[in-house]
Amino acid sequence: MSSNRDGFTSTFGVLVATLGSAVGLGNIWKFPYMTGTNGGASFLIVYILATLLVALPVMITEIMLGRASRANAVTAFEKLAPKSQKFWPVIGYMGLISAVLILAFYTGVAGWIFAYIFKSISGSINNTDPASANAAFGALVSNPLQALFWQWLVLAWAGAIIMLGVAKGIEAATKKLMPILFLLLILLCIRSLTLPGAMEGVKFLFSPDFSKISATVILTAVGLAFFKLSVGMGTMLTYGSYFRNEQNIPLTATRVMLADLSVSLLAGLAIFPAVFSFGFEPAAGPSLVFMTIPAVFASMPFGQFFMALFFVLAAIAATGAILSILEVPVAMLSERFSFSRKQATVISIGVIGLCGIPATLSMSVTADWKLFGLNPFDLFDYISSNILLPLGGILICLFVGWVYGLPQLQKQLSNDGTLNNGWVIKAVFMLVRYITPALILVIMLKGLGLF
């Protein structure tokens, strides 16, 4: 690999960019709606366990593989696996498929967020009534041309940023805005928690009903944990390849995980009290955030201004995640074939734009195109989060636990012996060698109804 390979320019920049990949629509949109449809507090507990025992170890080892190889997700396994084992780059190719599937629906949802910036400015969603919130959301997503317009706008915007390159584009975009999003979420929580009847929402989020846990719910929580920390498909590996040699990988990953979890919890605390106070439906699904957040803002002073600001920041958070997913195909195409970064970006966006059409039209034209009972939007989400990411996670664990081995892991995670990460490394090794892959396997087989 050439020595002028682009990379992150500071330790803080690494943390922010990695956080920029993790924090996104997963926190603001997916986490609340899935917690709502899967039973509240009990789902939250399973989700946190899945994050600690499954997603975090995968995150640490994935970043490590990227930095050790300084390459994209396919080339990394070619470099690190013994010459006789030709199988491992499959992880990278699976990641490529996940990247396309995820972006096909993710950019559609990001498009709704962009549209909501303008709706907040115009004042058309500035009310607390469930029926009109539902109507406003429905009017946007069920109009094929509007929905596609916003999705393509998002794709064009992300493409433009990625063409500026890793350090300049991604770091600059994410560094400044995360703290503001955090503050705004805290403001939302305060308002939401002081609404009449808010305690119902807090109870929903924190007092578990374990009868709501099933194999499907557990698989959903594991899938969300992978999706949240951007692991199992080579995103963190690709970002790891831009990490600096002196970066403490386990510490960075743990910090990102904690910050990410706090954002999700804040989003939950902003949304569920309002859901119960205004009489929304907690199990509304993907529309949940788009109905409740405007209602909370509408019930506070200067609400319209804060609402617009919130959707701007949500759009930026979504952009950070989109850029990190796009980086998977872009790095792969430009490093493995003789495409320039610009060409690689245009090709990736073209393919994603095409696959995005059926996903985005799932609320209108393609609503009845069902496979396994799921429309294209839900299907792409299901295949990526519940099958491909966990499968990628199993393979990454097995690779590190059984092929790459403890001595190499020790060398990498201690930065050649300069860090004192002794017990952490042993714990990570035991997890990825035995516990994590076995857990994922059992959960997948059970959750998919295979035994």
Ligand code: PHE
């Ligand atoms: N973690 C991102 C989010 O929660 C989504 C994502 C998934 C990003 C997979 C990269 C890879 O919004």
